[in-house]
Amino acid sequence: xxxxxxxxxxxxxxxxxxxxxxxxxxxxxxxxxxxxxxxxxxxxxxxxxxxxxxxxxxxxxxxxxxxxxxxxxxxxxxxxxxxxxxxxxxxxxxxxxxxxxxxxxxxxxxxxxxxxxxxxxxxxxxxxxxxxxxxxxxxxxxxxxxxxxxxxxxxxxxxxxxxxxxxxxxxxxxxxxxxxxxxxxxxxxxxxxxxxxxxxxxxxxxxxxxxxxxxxxxxxxxxxxxxxxxxxxxxxxxxxxxxxxxxxxxxxxxxxxxxxxxxxxxxxxxxxxxxxxxxxxxxxxxxxxxxxxxxxxxxxxxxxxxxxxxxxxxxxxxxxxxxxxxxxxxxxxxxxxxxxxxxxxxxxxxxxxxxxxxxxxxxxxxxxxxxxxxxxxxxxxxxxxxxxxxxxxxxxxxxxxxxxxxxxxxxxxxxxxxxxxxxxxxxxxxxxxxxxxxxxxxxxxxxxxxxxxxxxxxxxxxxxxxxxxxxxxxxxxxxxxxxxxxxxxxxxxxxxxxxxxxxxxxxxxxxxxxxxxxxxxxxxxxxxxxxxxxxxxxxxxxxxxxxxxxxxxxxxxxxxxxxxxxxxxxxxxxxxxxxxxxxxxxxxxxxxxxxxxxxxxxxxxx
Numbered sequence: 001x002x003x004x005x006x007x008x009x010x011x012x013x014x015x016x017x018x019x020x021x022x023x024x025x026x027x028x029x030x031x032x033x034x035x036x037x038x039x040x041x042x043x044x045x046x047x048x049x050x051x052x053x054x055x056x057x058x059x060x061x062x063x064x065x066x067x068x069x070x071x072x073x074x075x076x077x078x079x080x081x082x083x084x085x086x087x088x089x090x091x092x093x094x095x096x097x098x099x100x101x102x103x104x105x106x107x108x109x110x111x112x113x114x115x116x117x118x119x120x121x122x123x124x125x126x127x128x129x130x131x132x133x134x135x136x137x138x139x140x141x142x143x144x145x146x147x148x149x150x151x152x153x154x155x156x157x158x159x160x161x162x163x164x165x166x167x168x169x170x171x172x173x174x175x176x177x178x179x180x181x182x183x184x185x186x187x188x189x190x191x192x193x194x195x196x197x198x199x200x201x202x203x204x205x206x207x208x209x210x211x212x213x214x215x216x217x218x219x220x221x222x223x224x225x226x227x228x229x230x231x232x233x234x235x236x237x238x239x240x241x242x243x244x245x246x247x248x249x250x251x252x253x254x255x256x257x258x259x260x261x262x263x264x265x266x267x268x269x270x271x272x273x274x275x276x277x278x279x280x281x282x283x284x285x286x287x288x289x290x291x292x293x294x295x296x297x298x299x300x301x302x303x304x305x306x307x308x309x310x311x312x313x314x315x316x317x318x319x320x321x322x323x324x325x326x327x328x329x330x331x332x333x334x335x336x337x338x339x340x341x342x343x344x345x346x347x348x349x350x351x352x353x354x355x356x357x358x359x360x361x362x363x364x365x366x367x368x369x370x371x372x373x374x375x376x377x378x379x380x381x382x383x384x385x386x387x388x389x390x391x392x393x394x395x396x397x398x399x400x401x402x403x404x405x406x407x408x409x410x411x412x413x414x415x416x417x418x419x420x421x422x423x424x425x426x427x428x429x430x431x432x433x434x435x436x437x438x439x440x441x442x443x444x445x446x447x448x449x450x451x452x453x454x455x456x457x458x459x460x461x462x463x464x465x466x467x468x469x470x471x472x473x474x475x476x477x478x479x480x481x482x483x484x485x486x487x488x489x490x491x492x493x494x495x496x497x498x499x500x501x502x503x504x505x506x507x508x509x510x511x512x513x514x515x516x517x518x519x520x521x522x523x524x525x526x527x528x529x530x531x532x533x534x535x536x537x538x539x540x541x542x543x544x545x546x547x548x549x550x551x552x553x554x555x556x557x558x559x560x561x562x563x564x565x566x567x568x569x570x571x572x573x574x575x576x577x578x579x580x581x582x583x584x585x586x587x588x589x590x591x592x593x594x595x596x597x598x599x600x601x602x603x604x605x606x
Contacts, residue, residue, distance in 0.1 A: 004218050005055070005056060006055055006056040006057075006059030006061045007213075008213045009059070010060065010061060010208050010209075011209075011212070011213045012213070013208050015062060015203050015208065016061065016064060017056045017061050017062065018064050019064070020053055020066055021049075022049040022096045022097060023067055023069075023071050024041075024092060024093050024460050025037045025040050025072075026039075026426065026427065026460040026463075028072045028344070029348065029383045029384045029429070029435070030073075030344045030346075030347070030348060031072055031344055031383070032074040032265075032266070032340050032342065033268070034339055034382050038096075038425065039425025039426055039461075039476075040461030041461060041476065042096040043095070043096075043099065043540065044425060046096040046097070046098065046099025047103065047565070049096070049100040049104070050103035052104075053104035053106045054103075057201045060201050060203055060208075062107050062108050062198065063104060063107060064110055064143075065110070066109070067112030067113070068097060068110065068111045068127060069089070069097060069112060069116060070093050070121075071114050073344055073440055073441075074341060074342055074343055075344045075440050075441070075443065076441070076442060076446075078148070078446070079114075080114040080115065080441070081114070081116075081118060082114055082454060083452070085457065086571070086576075087457070087570070087571040090458075091571050097109075098136055098564060099565050101132070101136050102136060102564040107139075107197035108140050108141055108197060109132060109138065110144070111127070111128065111142055111144055111145065112145055112148065113148045122145070122150065123154050123159075124158065125157075125158040132159070139193065139197075140196075141190070141193040142161045143163075143164050144163050145164070147164075147168070149163045152172050152173060152182075153176045155169065156170070156176065156190065157182055162194060173187065215273045218404070219273065219404045219405045222403040223403070223405035226405070227409045227412055227413060227420075230397060230400065230402075230409070230422050231420065231424055231478070231480075232396075232398075232413075232422075232479060232481065232482075233396040233397070233478070233480065234394070234395055234396040235394075235480055236395065239395040240397075240414060240482065241413075241415050241482055242304075242305070242330065242416070244305040244415050245305075245307070247329055248307075248309065248329050249310070250309070250328055251312075251313065251325045251327075252312045252313075252334070253312070253313045253314075253325065253333045253334065253364070254313075254334045254335060254361065254364060255380060257296075257378075258298045258314070259294060260276070260294050260295065260296065261295050261297065261401070261402045261406035261407060262291075262293075262354070262380045263401045264338075264382045265286070265288035265289065265290060265340030266340045269288065269291055270404075272404055274293070274294050275294050276292055276294060283338075283343075286340055286342065290338055290353070295407035296407045297407040297411060298310065298312050300407040300408045300410065300412075301415075304411050304414075304417075309328075311328070315334075315361070315364050318363055318367040322371035330372070331369075332376045333375060333393075334377075334380065335377060335379055335380070336350075336354065336381065337381040337383070338354050339382035348429065366389045369389055370392070374394055375394055375395075376396070376414070377389075377393050377395070377396045378399050378410060379398045380399050380400070380402065381401075382400065383426065384427065384473075384474075385428070386429075397413060398424075416516070419481055420482065421481060421518060421546075423479040423523075424474055424475070424477060424478045426476065427461050427465055427474070427475060427476045427593075428472055428474040429465075430470070430471060434470045434472065436454075459535050461476055462475060463538065464535075467535050467536070475593045475594040476593040477523050477593040478592040478593075481514075481518045482514070482516050483512055483513075483516045483518035483549065484513045484514040485518070485547075485591070486511045487591075487599065488509045489509045490589050491508070492504060492505070492587055492602035492604070493505040493507065494604045496561065496568075496604065496606065503558050503560040503562075504558075504587065505558045506541070506556070506557045506587060507554065507555070507556045508554070508555055510545055510547065510552060510553055511552035512548065512550065512551050512552070513550075518546070519545060519546040520544070520545055520591060521543070521591060522544075522545065522555060522589065523539060523541075523542045523589070523593070524540055524541040524557050524559065524588070526538055526559070526568070526585060526588070527587075528570065528583075528585060529581050529583025529606075531582075532581045537586075537593075537598075541557040541559045543555055568585065568606070581606070582606055583606065584605050585603060585604050585605070587601040587602055587604075589601050
């Protein structure tokens with residue numbers, strides 16, 4: 001998929017990609033840019049982002065990673081002053097950036113709008129000079145987010161190399177050099193970093209040829225991505241997959257499922273091939289346009305069940321939808337939550353921001369479920385949502401924003417053409433009271449910095465839930481399948497005494513004990529010594545394995561302390577370095593972060 005992003009950028013004549021959003025969503029799942037991010041765990045997010053950037057830069061496109069750093073809410077994003085201590089930063093958001101930078105040789109870092117500990121990030125010398133350029137030996141250039149620059153000399157001296165999108169402040173950079181406010185050597189370094197990055201990825205040696213993108217082939221990949229990434233959250237009584245040859249009648253309800261699928265808004269908006277659903281933007285606080293891509297779940301469902309009576313209700317009338325559901329063998333309700341840059345969600349409850357006449361989607365699901373016990377809910381969202389109706393429905397599929405071929409992909413998942421294998425990269429809370437900040441801090445105005453205190457520190461996402469003892473609606477790493485798996489004969493091999501490659505390995509037998517092919521994601525977690533005051537466990541390794549029914553495979557997951565993720569270490573504020581603490585370490589294995597479902601593989605002492 002990332003290779004396609006790079007190749008399409010090249011086909012359009014674009015030489016820099018601005019899509020490497022690695023901000024951790026676990027602090028604020030109501031953040032409007034959650035759909036752009038890579039989850040709540042810093043190691044997972046960093047590794048995914050590095051893979052994305054490597055593929056982009058392989059196409060001779062400058063890769064980028066953003067928003068550096070702690071840009072975790074859209075409410076007052078230009079004046080939010082994040083307060084966080086050094087260790088907490090290094091072990092959470094900054095760790096995701098560190099992995100992304102070191103594992104990809106990324107050439108561009110975008111600094112963010114907000115302040116961190118009292119300094120705007122695009123002139124934050126600690127973040128840009130101490131951490132990024134000196135600590136991580138980043139050789140590329142730092143660009144500002146759009147209009148995130150506040151000064152000329154201070155920004156330049158403190159690490160900003162390029163102002164975007166225009167030269168409001170850097171237009172006077174020459175004068176700042178002449179007057180001695182900015183050393184000539186710093187200006188030379190800025191130019192060197194930008195040109196070096198362009199040579200590094202081969203922009204000058206590989207001239208682009210603007211051409212038409214291979215839309216059909218790329219759409220097929222988009223469909224595969226959706227089918228691999230969707231998460232089956234509930235499947236009571238084996239309601240799914242549906243049998244297209246035996247199902248007699250299906251009610252499809254809500255969220256424009258007759259014609260389209262939803263996408264996320266803002267600067268990350270992708271304009272779908274084939275057009276969009278027409279209609280205005282009714283959301284008063286929103287500055288982006290809602291885009292529904294023309295890919296019809298209804299048509300795809302009809303194609304999978306050619307003999308069934310398939311009918312559609314738009315969901316605007318819950319009573320009419322319930323009547324249709326009652327007369328149908330199966331009801332499939334599509335619900336949606338539109339996320340966009342420039343705004344945060346008012347809550348995690350389903351909020352219809354895309355209709356001139358908003359629909360109470362929770363009431364719609366409840367009404368349909370009361371009328372038909374075989375109700376399936378398909379969720380199109382960019383983040384976690386609350387599900388007050390969860391106990392009333394038989395199945396829930398989290399489809400996220402399904403993409404260019406979302407309709408056929410959803411149908412393939414519902415009818416078992418594809419076996420769901422996605423896992424949640426974020427925790428779904430049971431209620432907003434479980435969040436570190438039950439209410440999002442709001443700006444007093446658009447000028448005055450206001451405090452956003454990250455008092456949860458490095459306990460982000462599932463780590464926060466573990467520390468607080470909260471039971472979420474769905475845990476990080478969770479996802480069901482149409483088949484079943486077992487993990488047996490788990491063993492721990494400790495090679496940490498090796499001076500050249502300190503590592504430990506978890507080896508186990510993974511078996512598909514069900515009747516259909518499927519993929520499982522084995523997850524390894526590590527508990528550090530109590531003296532470190534770390535959360536009970538952290539994700540340190542994982543592997544996705546596809547198995548045919550009845551097949552088994554010996555799987556080995558290696559965790560290397562030399563890795564950029566520092567899997568065994570904590571940030572030592574005394575030495576300002578990653579440190580392995582003496583004491584006992586516990587290794588866990590499972591297919592979700594839920595502690596009760598994890599198996600203790602063994603312990604070792606450092």
